[in-house]
Structures are given as C-alpha cells and as structure tokens.
Amino acid sequence: MSFFSKLFRFGSQNMAIDLGTANTLVYVEGQGIVLDEPSVVAIETINGIKRVKAVGDDAKMMMGKTPDSIEAIRPLRDGVIADIEVAEEMIKHFIKKVTGRQRSLFNQPEIVICVPSGSTSVERRAIRDAASNAGASQVHLILEPMAAAIGAGMPVTEPIGSMVVDIGGGTTEVAVLSLRGLAYTTSVRTGGDKMDEALVSYVRRHHNLLIGETTAERIKKDFGVARAPADGVGHTIQIKGRDLVNGVPKEISINQAQIAEALAEPISTIVEGVRIALENTAPELAADIVDQGIVLTGGGAMIEGLDAFMRDETGLPVTLAENPLSCVALGTGIAMEDPVYKGVLHTQ
Ligand SMILES: Nc1ncnc2c1ncn2[C@@H]1O[C@H](COP(=O)(O)OP(=O)(O)OP(=O)(O)O)[C@@H](O)[C@H]1O
Ligand SMILES: [Mg+2]
Known part of the structure; x- marks a missing residue:
C-alpha cells in the first residue's frame, strides 16, 4: 500500500457486517x-412522526x-430486507456505535457485507445502498454460505468439495463449495423463526x-431437541401464557x-433441503x-441433537462448527483481510 493511500485510510476502520435476520455482527x-446484537429496531410514533427509540439489545427487550x-x-x-428504511437506520446505528464518532471525509470505511445466496439483484442493491447511505466509501458483497464456510475453517480455496448448512433465523442456506466458488446452492426459507412459530402453534x-x-424462542434455545429423548420424555418445564378459552394468564x-x-x-424441511442439494x-x-x-453453522444448528439427526438422515458425517453464531461474521472478516479470498468478494 502506498504512503498516500495509507494516509487516506487513516481514521477509517474497514468493517465486515453479518446483517442477519436475527442478529447483526x-x-x-x-x-x-466487536458488536453482536439482535437485528431489532424500536420505532416510536408521536403525533404521526416516527423516530428510532432503541436499536439492538435495548430494542429486543421491548419486543x-x-x-x-x-x-x-x-x-x-x-x-x-423487509423494511429498507428501518434496516438502514439500524446499520447506521451499529456503524456509529463501532466507530464511536461521526463520519467525516476521512472516516469512511470500506464495508464487506454478506447477502443470502438466494437474494435477488434488487434485494442486493437495497443492501448495498443501505450500507452506502450509512457511510461506506465502498461496499463489497459476499455470499452468506461462502462466509459461513470460511468462518468454519473449511477448505474453500482448494479443489475439494465440501458442504455447509447455515441455519439462521430466517433462512437455511445449503451450499457445496469448491475452488472459491459455490458449485451448488439452495436456500430454504425455514430457520429458527419457523421453529419458534411451530412451538407457538403447538402450544x-x-x-x-x-x-x-x-x-x-427461550424454550427452544434451552430445551429444544431434534428428537425425543431416549426415555421418551426428557425434562418437563412450565410455560406461562394466556388461556385462549377464558383469556386469563x-x-x-x-x-x-x-x-x-x-x-x-421445520426440522424436516431443513433436512429435505440438504437432501435436494446432495441429489x-x-x-x-x-x-x-x-x-x-x-x-453446520448458524444459531439454528445449535438445537440439541440436530447434528446426529442429520447424520442419520443422510448417512454422512455431520459436524457442528465451533462457534455457530459467529461463523458468518468471522468468515466475512477473514475474506476482507486475507488476499487469498479476494475472488469471493463481489461488487454486485
Ligand atoms: N442454543 C440455541 N439453540 C437453538 N437455537 C438457537 C440457539 N441459539 C440461537 N438460536 C437461534 O438461532 C437463530 C439465530 O441464528 P443466527 O444468528 O445464525 O441467524 P441470522 O444470521 O441472524 O439469520 P439469517 O442467517 O437467516 O439471516 C435464532 O432463531 C435463535 O433463536
Ligand atoms: Mg446468518
């Protein structure tokens, strides 16, 4: 890097963002x-005027x-992105929180941001624009399963096929990777959120x-299992809510x-996606x-026994990544820093 480009980079901190449905890192x-918070924004409306009341952890507590x-x-x-304006506010808030100062001409980071492999060009453009408006001097994109695989330490640059299954809040991305590219990819719109909904409707x-x-979500995280426990019952827990017949707690x-x-x-929908990818x-x-x-990566992969269940269903070795919730952010960051991965970043 030349002296001048170094000079102009002074003050800017390049960053990688995993803009997830459930969590942003x-x-x-x-x-x-340096940041890991729920992708939630609380909006307050006073006299018809909307303003951001809280973002991230503070907003999730209000849900x-x-x-x-x-x-x-x-x-x-x-x-x-279902609500582009709110998403942009959220990205701006997190970038500001990380840089800790107002943006200026000398403080415009380059940003690498990951997008779902099944996103359309319109959706990708929306994500790019949101990051630009939030203060990025340049925006690069990386496909989410590629980032997940890099973050999980898989051999994506080699001529060896490997499969990653990233089970996020909104989607499950299944991909076969080889030589810095996605040889096959499919995205299922089932993830942790659908598991929460399934529990709500069961109860x-x-x-x-x-x-x-x-x-x-709390019940799922603490007690969720992919298969009935060996004794046919497992732990028994108490759940509070509102009685639908007489309306009382x-x-x-x-x-x-x-x-x-x-x-x-939801779990069988995910396994079905894996089976289709294998075929x-x-x-x-x-x-x-x-x-x-x-x-397996992504928070949804942390359901107890999901790895073993998938092993039985596919007959293949299945392992859970070391830090399922941070693989994508880690992989996006590594792809930004290490020139070996240059080919996996895109501009559109
Ligand atoms: N221990 C756990 N057991 C089961 N599920 C969990 C656990 N921890 C987190 N989750 C679930 O993982 C999901 C969030 O995972 P993650 O942060 O990977 O998603 P995301 O990247 O925000 O979403 P997406 O990739 O779909 O945009 C949530 O549905 C959450 O409830
Ligand atoms: Mg994700």
Whole structure:
C-alpha cells in the first residue's frame, strides 16, 4: 500500500457486517468481532412522526411488551430486507456505535457485507445502498454460505468439495463449495423463526395457550431437541401464557418429547433441503462430501441433537462448527483481510 493511500485510510476502520435476520455482527479489520446484537429496531410514533427509540439489545427487550405508540420491528424477516428504511437506520446505528464518532471525509470505511445466496439483484442493491447511505466509501458483497464456510475453517480455496448448512433465523442456506466458488446452492426459507412459530402453534393447539415469540424462542434455545429423548420424555418445564378459552394468564407443563414433536416439521424441511442439494451435486464433488462431511453453522444448528439427526438422515458425517453464531461474521472478516479470498468478494 502506498504512503498516500495509507494516509487516506487513516481514521477509517474497514468493517465486515453479518446483517442477519436475527442478529447483526460487526467485525473490524485487525480487531475481530466487536458488536453482536439482535437485528431489532424500536420505532416510536408521536403525533404521526416516527423516530428510532432503541436499536439492538435495548430494542429486543421491548419486543412483545411495547405500548401502542412503540413498535419493535425486525427489518430483515425471512433473510432479506423487509423494511429498507428501518434496516438502514439500524446499520447506521451499529456503524456509529463501532466507530464511536461521526463520519467525516476521512472516516469512511470500506464495508464487506454478506447477502443470502438466494437474494435477488434488487434485494442486493437495497443492501448495498443501505450500507452506502450509512457511510461506506465502498461496499463489497459476499455470499452468506461462502462466509459461513470460511468462518468454519473449511477448505474453500482448494479443489475439494465440501458442504455447509447455515441455519439462521430466517433462512437455511445449503451450499457445496469448491475452488472459491459455490458449485451448488439452495436456500430454504425455514430457520429458527419457523421453529419458534411451530412451538407457538403447538402450544396453542394442544393446550389452548397463547405464548409470545420471545417465550417460544427461550424454550427452544434451552430445551429444544431434534428428537425425543431416549426415555421418551426428557425434562418437563412450565410455560406461562394466556388461556385462549377464558383469556386469563395460565401455566402449563410440557416435556422435551413434545417439544421435539413441535419442532419436527421445520426440522424436516431443513433436512429435505440438504437432501435436494446432495441429489443435485456433481458426482466428483459428492464423493468429496462423503469424506469431508457436512458442517453446520448458524444459531439454528445449535438445537440439541440436530447434528446426529442429520447424520442419520443422510448417512454422512455431520459436524457442528465451533462457534455457530459467529461463523458468518468471522468468515466475512477473514475474506476482507486475507488476499487469498479476494475472488469471493463481489461488487454486485
Ligand atoms: N442454543 C440455541 N439453540 C437453538 N437455537 C438457537 C440457539 N441459539 C440461537 N438460536 C437461534 O438461532 C437463530 C439465530 O441464528 P443466527 O444468528 O445464525 O441467524 P441470522 O444470521 O441472524 O439469520 P439469517 O442467517 O437467516 O439471516 C435464532 O432463531 C435463535 O433463536
Ligand atoms: Mg446468518
């Protein structure tokens, strides 16, 4: 790097962003992951004028508990930007939080941001524009499964086929990678959110009890299992919600076998996506996957026993990445810093 380009880079911190449906992570060049917060924005409306009340952790605490004047929004439902203006506000807020100062001519970072492999050019443009408006001097894109694979330490630059399955909040991305490229990719719009919804509807159907999304997510994280426990019951837990018959608060108990039953449908949709990807993989690459196995990333992959369930369903070795929730951010950051990965960054 020349003296002058160094001079002009002074003060700017290049960053990599994993803009997820559930969580946003920011990786700063030379520092690693410095921010990890829920992708939630609380908007307050006073006299018809909207303003951002809280972002990230502070906004998530308000979810399901806001008065009429405040709305907690997840701008990226289903893995793509559902509300572009709110998404932009959120990106701006996080960048400002990381840089800790107002942007200026000398403080305009280059940003690498990951996008779902199944996103359309219109969706990618929206993400690029949001990052530019938030103060990026240049925006590069990386496909989410590629970032996940790099973050999980998979051999993506070699002529060896490997498969990554990234189970996020909104989508599950299944990809076969080789030589810095995606040889095959498919995206299923089922992830952690659908698991939460499945739990809400199970409890409603079987117990006439209405529970909130936040409660469902907590139960899933703490007690969710991909298969009924060996004793056919597992832990039994209490759940509070509103009785649908007489409208008053009520508590019921549910066991892990029932939770597995509730989660069965979204989990089988995910396994089906993996099966379709395997059927569509070229024979030489498929042969590599038999040796390399499948690597699971993303928060949804942390459901207890999901790796073993997928191993049984596919007959292949399946491993859970070391830090499932941060693989994508880590991989995006590494791709930004290490010239070996230059070919995986795109401008559109
Ligand atoms: N221990 C856990 N067990 C089960 N699920 C979990 C666990 N921890 C987090 N999750 C779920 O993982 C999901 C979030 O994962 P992640 O942060 O990888 O998604 P994302 O990157 O924001 O979404 P996407 O990639 O779809 O845009 C949420 O649905 C969350 O409930
Ligand atoms: Mg993700």
